[in-house]
Amino acid sequence: MIRIYHISAIVWGLWTISPAAAAPLCPAMPDGLFCKAGSSGLAIAETADDAMRFAAAIDESARLFQAHFSRPAPSLALIAAPERFVALKDQLQTDLAMPWLARHASFSRAIGDALRETLRKSMPDLTPAAIEAEIDKKLAEIGGAQNREEGVIAHEACHTRFIKAYAFSSAESGGAQSHYGGSAPDWLDETAAILCEDAKTTADRRRQFALQRQGKFQGRIWPMRHFLEMAHPLAQEDAHLLTEAKKEAAAEGRSDGAFKITIYKGDEAKALIGNSNAPSFYLQARVFADFLIETTKTENIFGSIAEGYAAGRTFNDWLAENGAANGLPTDIAAFEAKWEAYLTHHYPIG
Numbered sequence: 001m002i003r004i005y006h007i008s009a010i011v012w013g014l015w016t017i018s019p020a021a022a023a024p025l026c027p028a029m030p031d032g033l034f035c036k037a038g039s040s041g042l043a044i045a046e047t048a049d050d051a052m053r054f055a056a057a058i059d060e061s062a063r064l065f066q067a068h069f070s071r072p073a074p075s076l077a078l079i080a081a082p083e084r085f086v087a088l089k090d091q092l093q094t095d096l097a098m099p100w101l102a103r104h105a106s107f108s109r110a111i112g113d114a115l116r117e118t119l120r121k122s123m124p125d126l127t128p129a130a131i132e133a134e135i136d137k138k139l140a141e142i143g144g145a146q147n148r149e150e151g152v153i154a155h156e157a158c159h160t161r162f163i164k165a166y167a168f169s170s171a172e173s174g175g176a177q178s179h180y181g182g183s184a185p186d187w188l189d190e191t192a193a194i195l196c197e198d199a200k201t202t203a204d205r206r207r208q209f210a211l212q213r214q215g216k217f218q219g220r221i222w223p224m225r226h227f228l229e230m231a232h233p234l235a236q237e238d239a240h241l242l243t244e245a246k247k248e249a250a251a252e253g254r255s256d257g258a259f260k261i262t263i264y265k266g267d268e269a270k271a272l273i274g275n276s277n278a279p280s281f282y283l284q285a286r287v288f289a290d291f292l293i294e295t296t297k298t299e300n301i302f303g304s305i306a307e308g309y310a311a312g313r314t315f316n317d318w319l320a321e322n323g324a325a326n327g328l329p330t331d332i333a334a335f336e337a338k339w340e341a342y343l344t345h346h347y348p349i350g
């Protein structure tokens with residue numbers, strides 16, 4: 001199965017789920033790799049420090065997953081060693097394996113390689129030393145954004161755990177193709193991930209939503225009845241990337257579980273995300289989650305909602321059946337009005 005990441009530099013990898021179901025334990029590691037087992041899975045990385053940080057991040061995501069949903073967080077193996085992802089995944093025989101690009105090693109190397117190639121082509125007069133200096137500068141800029149690496153890991157880990165915990169089918173395994181994250185509705189799949197983010201990312205999202213409401217940040221807020229039904233704004237772009245990735249993998253004779261990084265820059269990156277409403281979708285998911293948790297005074301309200309979807313119900317069904325008991329209206333029009341009132345109160349315009 002292939003999954004698309006949306007991190008600061010547009011980087012994507014292949015996301016694999018294998019059928020075995022044993023809780024992962026750290027096996028003996030080949031030279032140059034370190035494994036750290038946590039309470040909710042394990043992390044493999046190129047430094048002991050990274051393995052420890054990543055294991056802590058997936059444990060934190062498990063804690064948040066369990067706080068917000070009614071089911072235990074499925075055990076997860078994070079593998080921050082792209083070149084050895086397939087072999088390690090097979091060796092672990094883990095239920096869920098998630099590739100990761102480590103900050104100081106594979107990630108920087110991959111980005112450095114891509115930048116070097118781009119610079120050689122676009123600025124043929126640059127000396128090799130000037131190229132390396134330019135790469136160092138760019139990597140430092142990207143490094144600033146990666147203070148939030150643990151938050152992004154927790155986000156991605158919860159996407160994976162959410163689909164697994166509720167047995168929502170993934171798009172790759174025959175689920176609804178229009179859905180970015182599988183047969184779960186896109187808003188709920190994204191919300192599951194956003195609920196697992198760290199405090200700083202969470203605070204940033206609320207702040208950006210406030211700026212958007214004040215018109216200082218261009219974006220949009222969808223009516224709830226639309227938001228709850230819509231496809232992820234990046235669904236189309238992702239579908240395109242997946243098709244390209246598969247074609248490329250087939251042409252190069254790589255297996256489906258192989259790992260590949262593509263970096264989009266400049267106009268290409270702008271074409272990919274610049275014209276989409278993707279940032280607004282994440283912000284609305286965050287604030288909608290706040291609204292539901294605060295209004296229902298129930299931290300794991302999403303567990304109940306996910307159970308409804310898993311049983312084939314719609315949000316409207318869930319509202320009709322569970323709204324009154326949770327301090328919510330039972331029909332979507334009144335629900336929409338309550339949401340609007342929440343926005344007016346917490347996020348005044350202007």
Ligand SMILES: [Zn+2]
Nearest residue numbers: 155159190193
């Ligand atoms: Zn996400």
